[in-house]
Amino acid sequence: MAEKLMKFSEAVKRFDPVIGLETHVELCTNTKLFCPAHIEFGGEPNTQLTPVSLGLPGSLPVINETAVDFAIKLGLALHCEIAEWSQFARKNYFYPDMPRDYQISQYDKPTNGNGYLDVELDDGSIFRVPIERAHIEDDAGKNTHVGGADGRIEGADHSLVDYNRAGVPLIEIVTKPIEGAGERAAEIAGAYMRTLRDIVRALGISHARMEQGNMRADVNVSLRNKPTDPLGTRSETKNVNSFRGIEKTIVYEIRRQAALLSDGGEVLQETRHWDEASQTTAGGRLKTDADDYRYFPDPDLVMLHITKEHIDRIAKDMPEMPRERRNRLQGEWKFSDLEMRDVINADALDLIEDTVKAGATASGAKKWWLGELSREANAKGVSLEELPITPADVAEVEKLIASGKLNDKLAKKTVSGVLAGEGTPDEVVKKHGYEVVQDTGALEAAVDKALADNPDIVEKLKSGNMKPMGAIIGAVMRATKGQADAKAVSGLVMKKLH
Numbered sequence: 001m002a003e004k005l006m007k008f009s010e011a012v013k014r015f016d017p018v019i020g021l022e023t024h025v026e027l028c029t030n031t032k033l034f035c036p037a038h039i040e041f042g043g044e045p046n047t048q049l050t051p052v053s054l055g056l057p058g059s060l061p062v063i064n065e066t067a068v069d070f071a072i073k074l075g076l077a078l079h080c081e082i083a084e085w086s087q088f089a090r091k092n093y094f095y096p097d098m099p100r101d102y103q104i105s106q107y108d109k110p111t112n113g114n115g116y117l118d119v120e121l122d123d124g125s126i127f128r129v130p131i132e133r134a135h136i137e138d139d140a141g142k143n144t145h146v147g148g149a150d151g152r153i154e155g156a157d158h159s160l161v162d163y164n165r166a167g168v169p170l171i172e173i174v175t176k177p178i179e180g181a182g183e184r185a186a187e188i189a190g191a192y193m194r195t196l197r198d199i200v201r202a203l204g205i206s207h208a209r210m211e212q213g214n215m216r217a218d219v220n221v222s223l224r225n226k227p228t229d230p231l232g233t234r235s236e237t238k239n240v241n242s243f244r245g246i247e248k249t250i251v252y253e254i255r256r257q258a259a260l261l262s263d264g265g266e267v268l269q270e271t272r273h274w275d276e277a278s279q280t281t282a283g284g285r286l287k288t289d290a291d292d293y294r295y296f297p298d299p300d301l302v303m304l305h306i307t308k309e310h311i312d313r314i315a316k317d318m319p320e321m322p323r324e325r326r327n328r329l330q331g332e333w334k335f336s337d338l339e340m341r342d343v344i345n346a347d348a349l350d351l352i353e354d355t356v357k358a359g360a361t362a363s364g365a366k367k368w369w370l371g372e373l374s375r376e377a378n379a380k381g382v383s384l385e386e387l388p389i390t391p392a393d394v395a396e397v398e399k400l401i402a403s404g405k406l407n408d409k410l411a412k413k414t415v416s417g418v419l420a421g422e423g424t425p426d427e428v429v430k431k432h433g434y435e436v437v438q439d440t441g442a443l444e445a446a447v448d449k450a451l452a453d454n455p456d457i458v459e460k461l462k463s464g465n466m467k468p469m470g471a472i473i474g475a476v477m478r479a480t481k482g483q484a485d486a487k488a489v490s491g492l493v494m495k496k497l498h
């Protein structure tokens with residue numbers, strides 16, 4: 001049954017939306033959080049296991065020090081208070097993807113508390129997102145429902161479970177209720193998620209690939225009549241795994257709840273899920289704050305003691321954060337704010353940086369990645385990074401242009417060759433004989449012929465009408481299969497006429 005929705009513009013005029021994001025980030029440690037089982041994406045099911053990750057009786061967890069250091073790094077980046085003593089707690093519930101019947105998480109003594117993240121919005125303004133906590137926990141395994149009439153979960157006749165992911169370290173970053181977002185709630189959530197992704201990548205603590213589930217968010221949304229009212233009842237849309245999905249969930253929930261409330265109904269505190277196919281959220285399980293997980297300190301794990309000296313050591317090695325890096329690169333590249341925003345939106349920052357490092361100019365690198373190559377990536381439905389061309393290739397093409405060996409047209413052909421798997425730019429140039437005619441003898445002969453073939457144009461040029469110059473250059477280009485340098489041709493023509 002389709003639910004009633006209010007127009008978005010009307011909904012945010014009548015109600016004040018409040019959102020909250022719980023983001024799970026999968027850490028890229030080599031081994032699991034409490035045992036030495038190796039972690040590898042896409043491994044054969046149930047091959048990355050130990051007795052601990054299966055929760056076998058008698059097995060005991062031992063904390064992974066790297067995971068704790070990763071959590072501290074993130075805590076520092078999010079301006080959190082890092083607890084000297086934090087504690088793991090058992091969150092008890094039953095689900096077949098969790099072999100232990102409890103998740104090891106942190107409850108009232110999380111490692112990181114009380115921080116914030118400043119995010120930049122489209123208009124260049126900064127919005128401060130308050131962070132409640134960033135705690136360490138382990139992941140569950142994965143169920144796959146198979147069989148049945150049409151392969152859908154309802155039709156499934158049995159489920160398979162893969163415990164490879166069970167015990168993989170996660171950090172859950174929980175925002176405080178984000179107030180004052182108004183009609184920009186979705187934009188703020190999107191900017192927050194992208195900034196968080198950039199930070200965890202810069203810290204090297206997660207691959208943060210949404211599509212592989214390294215990063216996923218629970219999206220909480222509530223409405224109230226006015227900003228001074230107490231918070232309204234929230235819905236919680238679970239495990240949304242794309243930035244667009246998160247933004248759309250927020251818009252949808254605002255519209256749905258607004259319609260409900262203005263009809264005199266009430267918002268249920270429930271978990272929902274985002275359905276990409278129908279672009280809607282659907283109700284799941286009713287949930288109350290009294291949901292009883294029977295949290296208690298895990299008696300198998302001692303409290304985590306993090307000394308100030310340890311934090312200082314980690315703080316000394318913190319890499320440059322994305323926003324500082326962006327500002328530095330913008331200065332070095334002399335890009336305008338608008339150009340920089342285009343680069344960020346195209347996810348081309350790293351690629352351009354690497355291309356410049358390989359010897360190209362910043363504007364040359366930008367021209368390729370945001371022009372020709374963005375079009376190619378769009379057409380193929382892949383990201384720029386996935387294109388079969390490297391920053392070094394692009395820099396090489398730029399060098400060939402700068403040295404006068406390639407003109408724009410030949411450069412494009414060369415890039416096409418690289419994309420088609422014909423080899424490096426040098427190899428493609430050699431293979432096809434793409435090279436601007438440098439031999440002035442051959443060029444002169446082509447110019448002479450073009451002038452002799454077009455006496456009427458010659459007359460015009462002689463009388464000072466330069467418009468038909470293009471026709472001569474075109475003729476020379478055709479004669480040299482596009483391999484002439486247009487500037488050299490017009491220079492030669494002028495020399496011959498006078």
Ligand SMILES: Nc1ncnc2c1ncn2[C@@H]1O[C@H](COP(=O)(O)OP(=O)(O)OP(=O)(O)O)[C@@H](O)[C@H]1O
Pocket residue numbers: 018019020021022132174175176177178218220221222231232233234236289
């Ligand atoms: N009325 C509200 N409207 C919008 N967001 C809210 C509201 N109340 C709480 N939130 C946000 O919802 C999130 C709640 O996450 P939290 O992890 O604390 O609890 P939970 O969802 O009950 O537990 P679980 O981790 O088991 O899902 C936080 O980001 C919080 O800021």
Ligand SMILES: [Mg+2]
Pocket residue numbers: 022172174
């Ligand atoms: Mg939570």
Ligand SMILES: [Mg+2]
Pocket residue numbers: 022218236
């Ligand atoms: Mg939650």
